[in-house]
Amino acid sequence: xxxxxxxxxxxxxxxxxxxxxxxxxxxxxxxxxxxxxxxxxxxxxxxxxxxxxxxxxxxxxxxxxxxxxxxxxxxxxxxxxxxxxxxxxxxxxxxxxxxxxxxxxxxxxxxxxxxxxxxxxxxxxxxxxxxxxxxxxxxxxxxxxxxxxxxxxxxxxxxxxxxxxxxxxxxxxxxxxxxx
Numbered sequence: 001x002x003x004x005x006x007x008x009x010x011x012x013x014x015x016x017x018x019x020x021x022x023x024x025x026x027x028x029x030x031x032x033x034x035x036x037x038x039x040x041x042x043x044x045x046x047x048x049x050x051x052x053x054x055x056x057x058x059x060x061x062x063x064x065x066x067x068x069x070x071x072x073x074x075x076x077x078x079x080x081x082x083x084x085x086x087x088x089x090x091x092x093x094x095x096x097x098x099x100x101x102x103x104x105x106x107x108x109x110x111x112x113x114x115x116x117x118x119x120x121x122x123x124x125x126x127x128x129x130x131x132x133x134x135x136x137x138x139x140x141x142x143x144x145x146x147x148x149x150x151x152x153x154x155x156x157x158x159x160x161x162x163x164x165x166x167x168x169x170x171x172x173x174x175x176x177x178x179x180x
Contacts, residue, residue: 001042001114003107005123006136007150015120016148018140025140029168037136038071042111045103047119048081055089078106078114080122100129107131120148128156134178135160141171 008018046054058072065072077092080099087094095102103126106114116123116132126132160177167173 001107001109001111002133003045003103003116003126003131004037004041004113004134004136005116005126005132006037006138007117007123008138008140009150010140010142010144010147012143012145013149013151014144014147015118015150018118021142021144022140025142025168025170025172027168027170030138030170030172033166033168033174035068037113037115038068041075041113041115043076043078043106043114044072045078045106045114045116045119045122046080047122048079048084050118051077051079051081051084051087051089051092053118055087055092059089078102080119099125100131103131107133120150120152123150127158130158130179132179134163134176137175137177139173139175 007015008022009015010021044054054072054077058069061069073090075091077087077089078095079087079092080095084094099122116126123132159180161180162175163178164176165174
């Protein structure tokens with residue numbers, strides 16, 4: 001599986017709590033894009049905070065979100081946490097032991113994308129270990145001025161190659177990069 005990190009970002013690089021600021025820009029084209037992204041994925045990779053947010057929201061929305069909600073609820077979910085002792089969302093499994101080796105093992109399995117979303121600390125650890133195969137940044141036309149930055153922890157320099165772009169009428173620009 002290919003590890004794809006997909007993140008919502010503000011123009012000034014913040015990604016924290018996108019549910020509080022991304023909604024006005026989420027149009028039909030963005031919805032179709034996210035549905036295609038999910039269909040191309042075999043599993044989710046989540047840090048604890050993102051898992052807890054998703055697990056609180058998605059199981060109750062199956063009926064309202066149709067096929068998207070069904071896929072979110074039914075697909076395998078790998079959760080990285082040193083504090084959780086169990087995960088209850090259908091298809092969720094805690095990753096134990098050496099995180100980097102566990103993710104390497106997952107990416108060596110056949111299949112479609114392993115989708116990492118949110119999970120800033122996990123994102124940084126995987127980027128530093130050069131385990132991310134594709135960076136998918138959905139840049140929103142908003143300047144937040146504060147919050148958590150995706151690249152805040154100062155990973156070592158990394159050059160990426162732009163491999164795809166998309167824009168939506170709402171102002172979202174999707175920038176896709178791969179490591180060089």
